[in-house]
Amino acid sequence: MHLPLLDQKELKLSESATLSQKARMLIQQQVSSWDLAKTNYEGLKRVKVRNVEFDNCSIRVQFNPERIRSSAAKVDAKSIQERACFLCARNLPKEQKGILYDDQYLILVNPFPIFNEHLTIPDILHADQDISCRLKDMLLLARELDDFVVFYNGPRCGASAPDHFHFQAGIKGFMPIEEELVNLEEKDLVLPKEGCGIYMTDNYLRKVITVVGEDIEMIAAWMREVIGMLYFLNEDRMEPMMNILCSYDNGEWRVHFFPRRQHRPKQYFDQGEKQILISPASVDFGGVFITPREEDFVKIKASDIEDIFEQVTLSDEDWKRFRVSLLTCL
Numbered sequence: 543m544h545l546p547l548l549d550q551k552e553l554k555l556s557e558s559a560t561l562s563q564k565a566r567m568l569i570q571q572q573v574s575s576w577d578l579a580k581t582n583y584e585g586l587k588r589v590k591v592r593n594v595e596f597d598n599c600s601i602r603v604q605f606n607p608e609r610i611r612s613s614a615a616k617v618d619a620k621s622i623q624e625r626a627c628f629l630c631a632r633n634l635p636k637e638q639k640g641i642l643y644d645d646q647y648l649i650l651v652n653p654f655p656i657f658n659e660h661l662t663i664p665d666i667l668h669a670d671q672d673i674s675c676r677l678k679d680m681l682l683l684a685r686e687l688d689d690f691v692v693f694y695n696g697p698r699c700g701a702s703a704p705d706h707f708h709f710q711a712g713i714k715g716f717m718p719i720e721e722e723l724v725n726l727e728e729k730d731l732v733l734p735k736e737g738c739g740i741y742m743t744d745n746y747l748r749k750v751i752t753v754v755g756e757d758i759e760m761i762a763a764w765m766r767e768v769i770g771m772l773y774f775l776n777e778d779r780m781e782p783m784m785n786i787l788c789s790y791d792n793g794e795w796r797v798h799f800f801p802r803r804q805h806r807p808k809q810y811f812d813q814g815e816k817q818i819l820i821s822p823a824s825v826d827f828g829g830v831f832i833t834p835r836e837e838d839f840v841k842i843k844a845s846d847i848e849d850i851f852e853q854v855t856l857s858d859e860d861w862k863r864f865r866v867s868l869l870t871c872l
């Protein structure tokens with residue numbers, strides 16, 4: 543298979559550079575040599591942002607017209623089957639180059655960014671978006687890319703290529719959740735285990751399950767447990783609807799699960815004045831609401847944000863059932 547890899551010399555870094563440094567250099571290289579990336583990263587400097595404040599958190603609303611592709615992406619089986627997969631190496635634009643990671647993933651610049659530094663990290667093979675056998679990959683990647691938060695959008699929760707496995711990564715320091723949740727979750731510790739803690743936070747507009755710890759095997763095992771418990775709340779026996787954020791700092795992983803009951807809120811399907819074109823995925827759950835249309839950016843209110851989260855986050859009933867399952871693990 544031919545992979546469009548960036549020559550090490552073009553990265554202008556020594557062999558000993560970290561993966562984070564290489565990835566950041568890749569972004570610089572692509573922005574200088576690929577018109578689409580250049581236009582869209584420069585455009586990002588002009589996107590409008592405003593903060594909507596709540597009691598214990600804030601949501602940053604970003605008007606980002608280029609994201610219409612993702613927010614309004616058709617992800618039904620027929621549409622997916624009929625289009626050429628944009629994450630397969632053979633279909634990438636000729637200017638797009640990447641860095642091979644672990645002989646399995648291709649680190650690419652996301653040409654339609656939300657973050658100032660935004661990566662898409664597809665498998666080199668065309669395989670379904672299914673996280674179950676890649677939990678440790680996510681943890682290892684987060685440790686290697688420690689300037690970034692690595693995230694996963696489930697196939698029914700915002701992934702615009704549900705047929706081709708991919709992670710994404712955004713530069714740290716952008717999503718409000720990175721600062722906010724640490725302060726909130728103290729009282730939400732449900733399962734203290736040696737070297738690992740599991741928190742359930744439900745006073746944060748959306749429900750969050752957080753796994754924190756230093757032992758990669760233990761964290762991966764608990765991630766598997768969490769997904770297994772969510773799986774059994776499902777009736778359709780498919781991968782539970784969820785988004786996952788994962789970061790690594792000072793020897794510790796922090797993994798946030800956002801369990802879901804719905805992909806898009808009713809406002810997405812409303813017509814006329816009532817419509818708000820928002821299709822929440824990991825970054826929205828991380829506290830940055832992406833509105834591809836300016837009219838939505840202007841009109842969205844705190845009560846709309848509360849309502850949208852309420853519709854898409856796990857139901858109270860399933861949240862209680864999850865807690866019971868978790869407690870039985872003690």
Ligand SMILES: [Zn+2]
Binds near residue numbers: 627630667669705706
């Ligand atoms: Zn593909």
